[in-house]
Amino acid sequence: MTTFTEQTRERAREIVARYPADRSRSALLPLLHLVQSEEGYVSPAGVEFCAEVLGLNKAQVGAVATFYTMYKRRPTGDYLVSVCTNTMCNVLGGQEVYDTLAEHLGVGHDETTADGKVTLEHAECLAACDYGPVMTVNYDFFDGVDPQTALGVVEELRSGGRPMPTRGARLCTLKEMAVQLAGFADEREGAVADGGPGEPSLRGLRLAEQHGISVPGYDPNTPIRSKAEADAAAARAKAAEQAKPAPAVKPEPAVKPEPAAGAEAPGTRIPADPTPPAPRDAQEAEAAGVAANAPAGDRKPAGDEAGAQERSLKEAEASAGARSALAGPSRPREERAERAPQSRAENRAVASEGGTQK
Numbered sequence: 321m322t323t324f325t326e327q328t329r330e331r332a333r334e335i336v337a338r339y340p341a342d343r344s345r346s347a348l349l350p351l352l353h354l355v356q357s358e359e360g361y362v363s364p365a366g367v368e369f370c371a372e373v374l375g376l377n378k379a380q381v382g383a384v385a386t387f388y389t390m391y392k393r394r395p396t397g398d399y400l401v402s403v404c405t406n407t408m409c410n411v412l413g414g415q416e417v418y419d420t421l422a423e424h425l426g427v428g429h430d431e432t433t434a435d436g437k438v439t440l441e442h443a444e445c446l447a448a449c450d451y452g453p454v455m456t457v458n459y460d461f462f463d464g465v466d467p468q469t470a471l472g473v474v475e476e477l478r479s480g481g482r483p484m485p486t487r488g489a490r491l492c493t494l495k496e497m498a499v500q501l502a503g504f505a506d507e508r509e510g511a512v513a514d515g516g517p518g519e520p521s522l523r524g525l526r527l528a529e530q531h532g533i534s535v536p537g538y539d540p541n542t543p544i545r546s547k548a549e550a551d552a553a554a555a556r557a558k559a560a561e562q563a564k565p566a567p568a569v570k571p572e573p574a575v576k577p578e579p580a581a582g583a584e585a586p587g588t589r590i591p592a593d594p595t596p597p598a599p600r601d602a603q604e605a606e607a608a609g610v611a612a613n614a615p616a617g618d619r620k621p622a623g624d625e626a627g628a629q630e631r632s633l634k635e636a637e638a639s640a641g642a643r644s645a646l647a648g649p650s651r652p653r654e655e656r657a658e659r660a661p662q663s664r665a666e667n668r669a670v671a672s673e674g675g676t677q678k
């Protein structure tokens with residue numbers, strides 16, 4: 321069983337501290353990336369670690385970890401090569417790229433080469449259809465690949481190189497990527513990419529320009545401000561708002577007009593319950609919700625209490641045994657078929673004779 325390093329534990333505390341105290345379970349996704357950054361996948365020990373840190377049970381953590389494909393459930397190579405075989409990339413040759421890599425590496429979907437370098441997977445739309453066929457290595461893009469360029473990339477990876485993606489930052493290992501996905505900056509030089517959008521993404525804009533199509537009121541030369549500029553502009557707007565003179569207060573009439581007998585003057589209704597409901601904190605509200613909604617299942621805990629599965633199995637076997645004892649010795653299927661009434665009319669006849677069939 322893995323013992324996570326002190327650095328991982330410290331980072332786990334930092335992640336949890338990013339969320340409100342009664343919402344700590346929201347930290348589960350980055351925590352799963354964090355444990356993956358240490359082991360290369362989400363192991364049973366990683367699931368247990370997350371459960372412990374967040375006060376959840378292992379079934380709850382496992383349900384999340386198995387839902388998202390970015391959490392790997394078995395040891396993964398240094399480089400996760402994902403080839404898009406979805407519709408757009410497929411018609412452009414994505415399947416051919418995948419098949420070529422699978423044959424060359426001798427692995428199938430979600431399998432890792434013997435040297436532990438490359439895990440291959442086919443992916444469902446990597447959100448870069450305009451660059452298809454695409455593949456990613458640890459989520460960085462290689463656009464417009466064909467079987468030969470894809471082979472070149474994986475061979476360079478296996479020989480220790482780090483080919484430059486078409487867009488995005490420099491390649492890192494899957495563990496290093498998991499640290500970033502957990503929300504920690506990658507300090508390597510060139511780790512953060514810059515650069516504008518590529519021509520395929522701008523194709524629509526170019527066509528609009530070419531045909532004189534524009535959105536009314538939109539100035540295409542509107543400068544894109546940096547965050548510092550945007551913050552400064554927001555601060556100036558706020559200061560200007562505060563500097564505005566307060567609106568003049570209307571003087572109250574000296575004598576309020578009396579409402580007609582029996583009539584209710586507007587704004588004079590006294591609320592039936594003048595005390596606003598006390599705010600309940602989220603945990604209290606959740607507990608109330610749980611109490612008001614009986615579990616739909618067999619009331620067994622969803623968790624991982626020691627021996628729970630074994631006990632459930634024994635209970636199931638015991639109740640199956642009791643049912644078969646009540647039913648008496650079993651008869652061969654043919655015999656049961658022979659004796660079974662064939663229609664509702666026969667059923668009724670059996671019932672009226674005092675039989676037990678219904």
Ligand code: FES
Nearest residue numbers: 404409446448449
């Ligand atoms: S279909 Fe391949 S990126 Fe969308």
